[in-house]
Amino acid sequence: MQKFDHYYQAAETQADITLDGSWGQGKTTFGGMSAALALAAIEAAIDSDSDKPLRSVSVSFCGPLQTEVPFNIATQSLRQGRSVSHWQAQVHQNDECCTVINACYGSTRNSDIVVSPANQNCGEAGSGQKLPYIAGMTPEFVKHIDFTYVSGGIPFTNSPHDHVHGWMRFSDCDTQITDAHLLALIDAWPPTTLQKLKRVAPCASVTWNVEMITPLADLAKPIEGKDWLYYEADIREAHGGYAHTEARIFSADGALLALSRQLVVVYDRRD
Numbered sequence: 001m002q003k004f005d006h007y008y009q010a011a012e013t014q015a016d017i018t019l020d021g022s023w024g025q026g027k028t029t030f031g032g033m034s035a036a037l038a039l040a041a042i043e044a045a046i047d048s049d050s051d052k053p054l055r056s057v058s059v060s061f062c063g064p065l066q067t068e069v070p071f072n073i074a075t076q077s078l079r080q081g082r083s084v085s086h087w088q089a090q091v092h093q094n095d096e097c098c099t100v101i102n103a104c105y106g107s108t109r110n111s112d113i114v115v116s117p118a119n120q121n122c123g124e125a126g127s128g129q130k131l132p133y134i135a136g137m138t139p140e141f142v143k144h145i146d147f148t149y150v151s152g153g154i155p156f157t158n159s160p161h162d163h164v165h166g167w168m169r170f171s172d173c174d175t176q177i178t179d180a181h182l183l184a185l186i187d188a189w190p191p192t193t194l195q196k197l198k199r200v201a202p203c204a205s206v207t208w209n210v211e212m213i214t215p216l217a218d219l220a221k222p223i224e225g226k227d228w229l230y231y232e233a234d235i236r237e238a239h240g241g242y243a244h245t246e247a248r249i250f251s252a253d254g255a256l257l258a259l260s261r262q263l264v265v266v267y268d269r270r271d
Helices: 004-013 031-045 140-144 179-188 192-196
Strands: 054-061 072-080 084-093 096-106 129-131 145-152 163-170 203-212 229-239 242-251 256-266
Touching: 004 031, 004 179, 031 054, 031 072, 031 084, 031 096, 031 179, 031 203, 140 145, 145 179, 163 179, 163 192, 179 203, 179 229, 179 242, 179 256, 192 229, 192 242, 229 256
Parallel strands: none
Antiparallel strands: 054 096, 054 203, 072 084, 084 096, 129 145, 145 163, 163 229, 203 256, 229 242, 242 256
């Protein structure tokens, strides 16, 4: 069972990668993992002298990515502007495209417009109800992530809530958190809609957009792998088998790190 950083380093070399089954979600790979490794490949291709922080990532999950089967990541520079640069990465397995990400990097510029919300009071880091790994019930990748629920319902409990609040971190990460690490953690949470189901049913992300609000390099101190991050997600709309969800991600001291928005498909009825 390999840690996230093992595959992160492999993605940086753009060598073929084979994920072990501990990163599975049902029959496929945990989606945040494929997106994170694609981002790692992009960042390895970027000039090391670049001073443009990551501003946004758009992800399309085009098809399943299998564990225990080799895949490769192809990166491409779409446009290199003076202030803003665009990159794309595609994850291919068995000659099919499984995941596509578009990443936007932008230089910090002088501006008279400054709107900075006060730091969030997230409460005690790591508090709440722990979501354990349970063989046959939780996805395999949960072995690598620590979750605690502060508010909202756990999956398949017919919860009346439309939100989930809680803490997250890697359970086996000894390095500093990068943008790729953060991307994987954000997608690790079960879709907010699952708590509203009465029984187990398939659910999957179709598209996913993340805006990086505070560059990690701008924080007063680096976020270490053992540090907790706070997660707040809400269902904005759900009908016709699709749900639209939004989330905010904070450091333990309340700095807003990212905004996340997902289109989720739910297969709860078969009539």
